[in-house]
Structure formats: structure tokens, C-alpha cells
Amino acid sequence: MVHPRVLRALSTPLLGHLDPAFLDVMNDIQTLLRVVFQTTNRFTIAVSGTGSAGMEASILNIVEPGDAVIVGINGVFGTRWATVVERCGGKAIRVEAPWGQIIDPAAIEQALNRSGPVKAVAIVQAETSTGAWQPLESIAYLCRKHDVLFLVDAVTSLGGVPVEIDRWGIDVCYSGTQKCLSCPPGLSPFTLSDRALASIKARRIPCQSWYFDMALIADYWAEGARAYHHTAPISMLYALREALRLVDEEGLLARFARHQPNSEALLAGLAPLGLVPLPPVGHRLPMLTCVTVPPHIPEAEIRMNLLSAYGIEIGGGLGPLKGKIWRIGLMGESSTETHVLTLLNALEELWIRRGYLSTPGVTLEAATQVYSRVVF
């Protein structure tokens, strides 16, 4: 869900992409993005493409043909990242964990010790295909120790849980607008540390991509320069500014705090339905609850019921988890008690109608108990 103020911002009449009034919009976006990324990085912008464009830009700019990147793989997005590394001529060193689990920092350390020269380590903070919440601090520490760049995918996490670029020491980080920032999809917030910028400036050959070449794009976003690169997606940038203002008005910490009880209440309510969380305790994302669906439940049919009869969309499993899990997003504007209770009510009705459950009220009771413990 997107706040009405963001929808209204989308329909603002257009300005030229070099109009002084529009350059102010860009400045606002940079300032606000630095707040959510918790960084002072000068290079903090929105890439003109979705989160996957940010993923591609992260590799295209850092990796030169032959460079090795250690990629943590525990779901769809780590897998995709490794593919992107290979497509641009890099060598992907895969450090795998079962889908739903996190990547063990010890496995990353082992890879760093055993591999030859490595350019970067790439880790997904919030694996959107499994709901696993990856800790980043110790991997950041290892990257510093081995003097390699640290790349983080924060597509689903940014604005929902801490993404502390400066404090942890992340060099390249990208996100998407349509997750916890509650803006429509189409842009990828992107930040580069000075270390990453220096590495880009020291490239032997230019970035394979002209569209995603951050060395060129920097000249458009840099105050003073403002050199035309490509036409900025004006309306989407209006929307992003408004969405970021809403995040800023709520306050980052308050926003993180809001996501937590809603995901706990949801999990509590799903338990009596036999829906068990996929990731282990302590590594469950608060904005994306992934649960295993028992084999006797026709999961695709129920998801279709939810959408057509209740107007609720939840995600199915991807890749090897297809047909086995549900992915329930409670992100940004959508992370509300009303959404939790409405979904639980709908599922309970479907469960009772199909004879999977006989006692009504158990899901709401479990969820309400969680909320009664929260002090607002």
C-alpha cells in the first residue's frame, strides 16, 4: 500500500529534468535517502530502474572481467546476484545455506581465506524469497579485515529494519522503492562509500553498461555539475520524495518499532492454523513473514480465494519453495494491526469452511494477546 500523499505526488504536473525546481526535488531525495541509509555518503541517489536494476548496477560498476565476488546464496536473490556477476564477466564464489536459513559468517571467512584475490562480498540482508533476516555486522568486519568491498542487497529491508551503512561499513547498497518505503516500484535507492567510489574511479576498463555507469550518473546528481545523462523518471522521483518525507516524519526508529509487533501478532495467529515460520527464531524479517504450508492445504487455491473474495494478496513460494510456503508482506504503510487481523480473519474463515479448523476465534485471540503486550 502507498500513502495517499504519495499517490497525489505522482500526479504532480511534470517539470523538465534540468529545471531548477526539479533539481530541488533531487536534492531533497538525496538528503532523505541519507537518513534512511544512515549514511553521510555523498553518492546516494535513486537509480532509474527497479531493485533488480540496483543489483545489476552494484556489480557492473564494481566488477571488472575476471574479478571474483563471494556471494551468499540462501534464496532467489542471492542466486540472481551470482548470475549477474557471471554475466558481466566476473567469477562468483558461491557460499550457500539452505533456503530459509542465514549465511554463516564463518563460511564467508573460510571463503575469504581459501579463495585467491577477491574484489567483494555480496550479501542479501532481507531474502525476499524466504523471509530470512541476515545479520551483517560480522561480515562487514571480515570485509574490512580482508580489504574487500562489502555489497548489500537491502531491497526489502530499507525502512523496515536498520540498514546502517556507515556504522557497519557497507560499501555498496541498493534497495527498491516498493517495499518498506511504500512508494510504487520503479526506482532503486543506491549508495556508494568513498572506498567504492575510489574503486570505480580506478577501473581499468569502463563499466559495460552506459545506462548504469555510476561515474557518469554522478555528474547528473552532483550539485554544480548537473550534466545530462539520461532523462530522469520525474513522476517516480516526485513519489519517492513524498514517500521518504513520510518515513522521516514517522521517524526511522518508530517505523522499525511498528513493524515488529505486527509480524509477531501475525505469526501468533498463524500458529493455530498449522502455519509454521520458515526461518529460525531471531532471523525472521518483521516486514516479510514466510511460513511453511502443510502439504494437505491447496495453497495456490487459497491464495486465489484471498485475492478474489477478500482483496488480499499474499505471495507464494519461489523456485524450490514453489507450492510449499507463503510469503506475507507487512511493509511500510501496510504494516498495520488492521491488516494483520483482517488477514487472520479471512484465513480462519477459509480454514473453517474447508474443515481444517473447528474452533473459530483462535487466530484473532492469539494475535490480540501479542498486541496486549505491546506498550504504545
Add this chain to the structure above:
Amino acid sequence: MVHPRVLRALSTPLLGHLDPAFLDVMNDIQTLLRVVFQTTNRFTIAVSGTGSAGMEASILNIVEPGDAVIVGINGVFGTRWATVVERCGGKAIRVEAPWGQIIDPAAIEQALNRSGPVKAVAIVQAETSTGAWQPLESIAYLCRKHDVLFLVDAVTSLGGVPVEIDRWGIDVCYSGTQKCLSCPPGLSPFTLSDRALASIKARRIPCQSWYFDMALIADYWAEGARAYHHTAPISMLYALREALRLVDEEGLLARFARHQPNSEALLAGLAPLGLVPLPPVGHRLPMLTCVTVPPHIPEAEIRMNLLSAYGIEIGGGLGPLKGKIWRIGLMGESSTETHVLTLLNALEELWIRRGYLSTPGVTLEAATQVYSRVVF
């Protein structure tokens, strides 16, 4: 300018990118894009990026390392295209013409005869940096004769002048949404002939880009398949559908016919101000009028005056034409008699105030004479 219906469409609440209701939006877009591209190409979509993304996608998908592409260069965008070819490992064979002139088909034929094996010829139909309108039919003929693919940049032309994909035999064509389609920037309409698709399927190595890999993207747009690739930019696609509906309601031919007298009236009105068209007669784009500004006119200052005092934005020259020309867009919704007369009036006021002109009324008189000849 963007029609209020398009602005309103932008603020439509969001759907999921695999929601059946959203898939209908995609189907509508494909149907309507086939109308403006005048094609039956099954692969006709909107790329999730601006026109420059379309340019990059055109090369990334067609060219493999070592492939040669003949690129017509008579402005910024041909130059950029050659860079994109080289960045993805291809060999750019440059066929140049002075900026403002068109590419001579005989020069393309010579290049085809003299070069070794060539994969494609890439030509900009509407060179946005000069206002030159490139004829395509004879180059299309040469491409067929030599069995090479024909790539066309129709960023500024689509919806304003004919882009006849099927009749001329164009294999790859991309555009932008913010020119004659009068939609905000952010998407790139893109179409591939069966010949181009076959060439993509026969690639020896996969596309360097994952984000722009049309073989993968095809599975999301293809009815029946709808495989997740990247999250579609929902709001922008709402806007594009509405903008295309407006084009369809007006009718392509009526839209082309509307652009012509407005550009003629503008040129007639600019003449008494000493502003002479850059491209030769017969090769002037009706949606983008480029005129040479005499050296004694402080062009940047006057453009700033126009923006701040009259709310009118016109473009300056790019690259070697910086400071030497003006680029005046009358595209789609913005191609109106009111816009022409308002701009001429503003310029005349500035000219008189600065003592470049003494007789008031000459620009409007010249423009009005053109309109009086048009039979509506």
C-alpha cells in the same frame, strides 16, 4: 505536457505485478503499442527504464562480443549508441554526417559493402540533439539486401511521425514515453521482429545484462507464461496505458497531421527573429524544431528568462552545438497553436526589450498566416 487523464492514472492505487487485473493492463499496453509501432510483432513491450535503457537493451540483446554494428552518427544519440556498442564488446563502424544533416543511405551502403560481416545497422530516426528527421525506407531495404538487422531509435518520433515497423522492415525499435506519447519519462516502448527474436535465441553466450535480457523478460510479458522477472513499474504502466489510449482516440494519422502545421507556424514566426532552422528542408522534425541562434544573442540568458518569466522551457544545444542552437519541443499534448503563439509572443517581447527587433507583431503575423492555410 501530460494530459490530466494520464496524471490521474498515475495516482491509481497499486496492484501486484502478477495480479490478474494488472496483467490486463499489460495486455492493453501491448495491443496499443502495436498500433503506434504499426506492427504485429508479438514481442512489443515497455522496458523498465528510460529511452536510454531501450538503446542499451537494443544492443545488449543483439550484439555479442566482436559483432560489428554500423551506426549512423549525426548527433548526440548516434554517438551514444556507438559507445553502447563498444561497451558491450561490439565493434562500432561509424558512418558520420554533419550535425543537423541526415545520414546518406549511400554511405550506409558503402559501409555494408566495404566492411566484413556486419550484425546490424543502427539509425536514429529523430535526432533529438539536432531536429533532423532521418528517412528509413531505403536503409531498411539495404539491411534486407545484406541480411543484417535494422535497429531504429524512435525515442522522439514515436507518436509524432510514422514509425512503420512492419512495412519498412525494422527489426529492433525502441522509444521513450515522454516525447510524442505525452506520458512521464521512465519507460521505453520496445519491439522486436521475429528475425530479431531468432537472432537473440541463437546467441552463443547469454546477454551481458540480466535486467535487460529480453529472452527472460519475454516470459513475463507472454500471456500464459507470466514468469516473475523483475517487479514491473506499476504506476508508470498505468500512465502509459492511459497515454496510449489518448493516442488511439485521437488516431495516429490525425496526431501526425496535428504536429505538422504547428512546427511550420513556429518556424515562420521564428524567421523574423533571425532564427534559422538547422536541418535542411524536408528533413525537419515536426515535433522538435531546432534553430541556429545568432552569435550576438545571449541564448542561455534568454532561455532562463523564458523559464522564469513565462514558464516556458526550451532546450539548448548539446555537445558541439552548445550555445549555438535552440531545441523547441512541440510534442504530443504540447503540440498546440496556443503553445506556438505563446512562445512567439514571449520571444518577440524579449527581442523588442533587448532592441533586437523594432516592429511588434511580426512573429504572430507570420505564424497566423500558416494557420490560415491549414484546412481543419
